[in-house]
Amino acid sequence: MRRVTLTGADNAVGVDPLEPPLSAPLRRDLGWTQVQRMSQSAVHRDDRQLRVIRSTAAIRRGTRMTKVLSAAQVAGHLGGWLPYGFCYRSCDLAHLHEPADLGLLRTDGSSDVDVVYALRWRAVDPSDYEVPAGPAQPGLAALPAHSRIGAMVLGTGFSPSTEDLIPEFVTAGFADLPLPANAQIIAYVPGGEEVILYAYQPEQHGWLRLAGPRWRPVLANLPGISPDREYLPCTSAASARLIGRIKEHEYEAIADPPDEFRVRALTRAARYPVQTLSRRAEQARWRGAPCWVLQRDDSWARLRLVRPDGDGLAATGARCYERGVYESWAPLHELADHHITDIPYAL
Incomplete structure (x- = not known):
């Protein structure tokens, strides 16, 4: 399946406003094959047409984001790691279900193809993300092979692929981003089934296991994580957090995009909506x-x-x-x- 929308003067597409589709104005002299080849070539990093196509893959407040993980990275996130680095809009990966396909998007160089894991969350703000190319990240594509891990960065804003057109993002400046409510750790198993393993509990700052006994072998792959534990508290100190203000008072805050931003509190009665929000x-x-x-x-x-x-x-x-x-x-x-x-x- 090719993740691209054909557009024209009279074309009206009904889409989720939080996840606008990647759109390409295909015509006789600019076909799908040519666009895909352009996305894979450093020669076209500054091509105006390709940049226009890439700009249609927009992030809104509440857009679902995905970072493909190895088992070791899952263990890190269960311990308290925050989202950072390369990630994708979930809608741009919706046609990929098999571990062999998704595994190519992992970032740590691991090669296990039996199961692929992912962290999924909703974007708090578009400013938290940027395209891994110029002008935001002009030096990435020029780094030599001996100093990098994972797939090369093309500098076109698209992931390396022989047949797909997948826009990629990085967290702005490779920053750690505070984890919003309702984030999930999921697994993709052979046959294309998606399994929700854990859900993030923001007030408690921990992960609740949702996967049942059927998925014990998938959980057992996670290093240092007991598949029998139903709740895993985050133990690593976070390098970033959300701060909200109500009048002159400052509070640690929780984001539940797209609409809810509240004081972090264990009791529901104290979860007041904040008036301002920032990432510290x-x-x-x-x-x-x-x-x-x-x-x-x-x-x-x-x-x-x-x-x-x-x-x-x-x-x-x-x-x-x-x-x-x-x-x-x-x-x-x-x-x-x-x-x-x-x-x-x-x-």
Whole structure:
């Protein structure tokens, strides 16, 4: 199935407003085969027609997003990892069900094709995502093969594929994004069946198992995770969180896109809607490279490059941990412009 909508002057398409389709104005001199080939060629990175097509794959508040995971990455997210790095609109992957097809979109270089896992959530705001190409990420496509993991970044905004047209995204600046309510960890098994394994409980900051005994072998694949546990609390400290305000008071907040943004509270009566919302994270510069500060103690800080490129890798010695994600440890006293930042969202 080819994920593209033919458009013309008299064509009216009824679609979910939260998930506008990728649309291409196909005509006699611009057919499907040509568009697909253009998406796979570095020669067409700056092609105006291809950029117009790519721009139709828009993210709205509430758009369903998917990151394809390995078993090891699932274990990390169950422990408290946040969404970050390469991801896709769920609607652009709707035609892919078999593990062998989805496995090509994993980011950590793993090769298991028996089962593929994924994290699925709804976007809090379009500003949290960008296209992994110029101008947002101009250096990714130029990184040499020995310094990357996973598929190469084409720089066209599309995932490498011999037959599909799949627009890809990264979290803005490869940032960690706070996990919204109703996020899910799912599995794709041979035969194309989709299984919801866990659902995120935001007030408790943990994962509730939904998969029954039939899926015990799928759960048993997850390293360090007991398939018998019904609830898994997140134990890793989050590097980003949502902050809401009600009048002059500040609260930790929870997003339930597209419409609900509330105070995080265990009792329902205290879950008031917030008046403003922002994402709070820690930033710094190290050896000239802008970074997110993911962890730190009194002496060292774990950093992730905001815009990976050859110069940044050479200056920091950052190592690739998954596709597009480059991290390093730095002495805390060497950080410049070290600060807490609030990225506001318009409600």
